Amino acid sequence: MSLSKRVGAWLEKRYIGCFLAPALCIMGAFALYITVALIYLSLCSWNTTSPAPSFIGISNYLNILKDTVFWKSLGRTMIFVVCTVTGEIVLGFIVAYALNRKIRGLGVIRTLVIVPMAVTPVVAAMFWKIMYDPSLGPINYFLSLLGIRGPEWLGSTSTALISVLIVNIWEWMPFSFLTITAGLNALPKDAYEAAMIDGATKFQTLFKLTIPMLKQVLLTLILLRTIDAMKAFDLVFTMTRGGPGESTQLLPYYIYLKGFQWFDLGYAAALSLVLLLICNYGFKFFINKTGVKVFYD
């Protein structure tokens, strides 16, 4: 047997390992390095006053506990995530439900609804910055035609977070719409016939039949969209830089500020590890608690 054939036979016997190795090596190497480096750096002081990392134990973590800006950013992030995920899915559901019938031009309408999803997030942020501009933007112009004095949108601490939220919902509502539409199409027709014979109202059918049957789809959506919302950075960076004040400073942006504006890399590493743990255990908890069937059976 030639050498190449023998190598081939050897590999063939270990096919599962061969299939998994490239991906797992890449991901494993990254994961290992990132975890070790984060733990090490988070135990160090490494900032403008100490230019090389020097071991200081857990004092970064103690400082996080006392850091009111951190707690406020965390709270704001939670509000942002809950609001945007709820908004996206509720709006997406309404649109999917309204369009789940035979009306003229359905295909075109569906395609038009999903357009925002295709806009590069940074580009969407810049576009909406024009929309929101209090003096040059169209929103306040049209409001003024109606005799309403529009708010400052991104310029005021009371409306900035809502304005960013609206953009995020605008961008991702189409994804919920697409997913829920697919879910609605897959529902068994006979259950509805039975409900009709029983004389159930539309309202009853919706809440007693449709929504329970869509449970898996909705849970999957909630998980995916929450994962994504926890990452929110592009919109904040491009539209508000966390401002005005700290009103739109979400946790990822706070980490960026600490690490790359104030060059407090040790502290930023500790913050990163805290965010990593929140996400990891939060999502694990969600998956185990709800029994959402994702990926692994």
Next chain:
Amino acid sequence: MTNMKKTLGNILIYFMVAIILIFALFPLWWIANISFKTSEEALVIPPKLIYEPTLKNYKEVLFGVEREDNEGRWVPSTKGFMKQVGNSLVVSLTATFVAMLAGIPAAYALSKFKFKKKQNISFFVLSTRFVPPIVIVIPLFVAFRKLGLMDTKLGLIILYVFANLSLVIWMMKGFFDEMPNELAESARVDGCGQFGALFKIAVPVTLHGIAASAILVMINCWNEFLFAVLFTAKNAKTVTLAVMGYVTVREVAWSNMAAAGILITIPVLIFTIISQKQLVQGLTAGAVKG
């Protein structure tokens, strides 16, 4: 009576649909208009709804602006949009290719075979998707500076492969789950090894899924901003930074920015519309059929 109720219901639905469409499309329509206006007209309030459209902004974005230098000579000054498009293409295509190459066999193994620690491996793959990218930025910043990968396309490609690998595995596992097991087994009876079964049978059968996954990874790379802004400075800048390039301390070139934004969005828009059905099925890992 019921007829009137039905008509009324239909009117209500059309009304709602109209409002949603306005919400979804008005910003884009407005910006598209700005991109065809001269910079003087672009942001005038009240807005000019009737104007003479110009392609000047697009020309300036694509080929640079000609302007006078200190000695009164006209010099073409390009903001490097084309170079950034080139960078984005190279980085996106390479990262997608590598991620698919590594991800497809892994997804196949997780979908079709039973082996020890399978559940742990699956969960590890899934859990890397939980991680917000900002979390990995500081360790990688340190490593990239040591390895000389800052501001290189190679550095971005490495980041994007890692960032998208679990998505590829997640999507492709869903598509392989759909494939009947008998198909691969019959190939094995015909004398193909496991490798043959994967590349000669499983890959061709799931080609639509592979296309959808590749499109999504490419879109992700094309749209990516956080890594691009922190890990590139000059040479490896990508298209998302091109849009930001029109915002300077002195002024924001809104009409150029609008044109650049539209240009960047068009390819993504086309691919999203083409692959919308597979995207849903893939992104929900088969939990929802597109």
